[in-house]
Amino acid sequence: MMILIVGGGWSGLAAAIRLIDNGHDVHLIEAAPQLGGRARTVAWQGIPVDNGQHLMIGAYRHMLGLLEHIGVDTHQVFARSPVNLSIHDPNYPTLTLSAKGKLPWPLSVAASLSRSAGISALFAMRRIQKQIPMRLQSQQDISVADWLQQTKQPARLIHQLWEPLCLATLNTPINDASAQLFARVLQDSLMQGEKAADLLIPTLPLGDILPLPTSQYLDQKGATTSLKTRVAKLDIQQGKIHGVQTHDGHIIEAEHVIVATCPTHLSNLLSPHIDLPTPDTLPISTIYLQYPAASRLGQPMLGMTGTHSQWIFDRSQQHPGLMAIVISGPGEHETLNKAALINIVSQEVHQLFPHLPAQAQSGFIIREKRATFASTVGIQQHRPSHKTNIEGLWLAGDFVSNNYPATLEGAIISGQACAQQLTNI
Numbered sequence: 001m002m003i004l005i006v007g008g009g010w011s012g013l014a015a016a017i018r019l020i021d022n023g024h025d026v027h028l029i030e031a032a033p034q035l036g037g038r039a040r041t042v043a044w045q046g047i048p049v050d051n052g053q054h055l056m057i058g059a060y061r062h063m064l065g066l067l068e069h070i071g072v073d074t075h076q077v078f079a080r081s082p083v084n085l086s087i088h089d090p091n092y093p094t095l096t097l098s099a100k101g102k103l104p105w106p107l108s109v110a111a112s113l114s115r116s117a118g119i120s121a122l123f124a125m126r127r128i129q130k131q132i133p134m135r136l137q138s139q140q141d142i143s144v145a146d147w148l149q150q151t152k153q154p155a156r157l158i159h160q161l162w163e164p165l166c167l168a169t170l171n172t173p174i175n176d177a178s179a180q181l182f183a184r185v186l187q188d189s190l191m192q193g194e195k196a197a198d199l200l201i202p203t204l205p206l207g208d209i210l211p212l213p214t215s216q217y218l219d220q221k222g223a224t225t226s227l228k229t230r231v232a233k234l235d236i237q238q239g240k241i242h243g244v245q246t247h248d249g250h251i252i253e254a255e256h257v258i259v260a261t262c263p264t265h266l267s268n269l270l271s272p273h274i275d276l277p278t279p280d281t282l283p284i285s286t287i288y289l290q291y292p293a294a295s296r297l298g299q300p301m302l303g304m305t306g307t308h309s310q311w312i313f314d315r316s317q318q319h320p321g322l323m324a325i326v327i328s329g330p331g332e333h334e335t336l337n338k339a340a341l342i343n344i345v346s347q348e349v350h351q352l353f354p355h356l357p358a359q360a361q362s363g364f365i366i367r368e369k370r371a372t373f374a375s376t377v378g379i380q381q382h383r384p385s386h387k388t389n390i391e392g393l394w395l396a397g398d399f400v401s402n403n404y405p406a407t408l409e410g411a412i413i414s415g416q417a418c419a420q421q422l423t424n425i
């Protein structure tokens, strides 16, 4: 059975692997010159960097399983370390969340907070941990800000821990973010044993982690991949899909088509046939700063609050002296031009980590304006399922039928589940 997959992001790649393993003929169609979608490699002054700094965690078991399945050694492609997050602020002492200590998990992680933020922080974290099951089961979603109020979180903890964690995981400010999705992230990262909370920082450019090995895997198994090929139209007649039309007018026939694009492109392609909700989208900016080759951060990553910069990652394993600074969500930084933003971020980094020079040797910004869908209150009710009411037309992608915010793990779960449902018909 010939199956077309529209979109070579991590969901489309996961679907393609599952389908070819199940004995189907697969044709993967990607508009861009390379695979990877929102998690891809780009070049900067001859260095391969990512379109945006990504962080994975130990709880990403579908991602890790998929990589091992296609022969990628996950110990090689990620620097894995137990959670040990220091969050620096110009106006507060540094706050630390870590796995260290003699107490059993997850009490240990709550207790670690008390060392930097006092005993009240420990109790506040325990109140959140205890309420996670209730938030997951509740029929009524509320905002993360309201949940933090209900559980009486101290202002400092909101500012220096919950706000940055919510932005980092949901890419959505706490006043708008879904407490249900945030509870899911906390459940899978903080409550499943300390290995699930491990930080996995890529040691290679993202394109070399899943997209390139998948392309080789699919080639070996006889799949077809067409790059630089945009699907312009779906060929749907009498409630059944017959194939697609590409940007240059070619018709590609197929009994089944999986559309695995980002939610905005999904709605555009489907709009003549299905009325799909288009979620709001939010930006992520990554600022790469190149320091002298011997420069190191001292930790794989560190948090920053009270500044435009939110997280800084040491990418020296990929290129000596390279740091990536991430700013999630909307904000004033969006109005700054490149030179101004590089200058501000360099100053902020220098102020909090004076061993890094005030001026980097060079800087580069990638602004992904539609990085993720907004994980807003009630969003779970608006996410479409894989199967559509058009025969042979299927949907995949981080927004589709998923308990996660926009993540690589969510994209992979969605691609695999879609392929499996299609195989089972």
Ligand SMILES: Cc1cc2nc3c(=O)[nH]c(=O)nc-3n(C[C@H](O)[C@H](O)[C@H](O)COP(=O)(O)OP(=O)(O)OC[C@H]3O[C@@H](n4cnc5c(N)ncnc54)[C@H](O)[C@@H]3O)c2cc1C
Binding pocket: 006, 007, 008, 009, 010, 011, 012, 029, 030, 031, 032, 035, 036, 037, 038, 039, 051, 052, 053, 054, 055, 056, 229, 230, 231, 232, 260, 261, 262, 265, 269, 284, 285, 286, 368, 370, 371, 372, 396, 397, 398, 399, 406, 407, 408, 409, 411
């Ligand atoms: C800057 C940034 C930082 C992020 N950080 C993290 C992080 O730290 N951790 C994490 O887990 N996740 C993170 N994410 C989210 C993660 O990257 C996405 O959730 C995931 O990549 C989405 O994959 P996808 O396959 O669903 O969609 P996409 O990656 O958007 O793939 C869709 C593909 O479809 C193609 N396409 C679109 N229209 C057509 C068409 N008409 N014809 C053919 N092809 C088409 C596109 O070119 C694209 O390649 C981040 C995202 C960004 C942008």
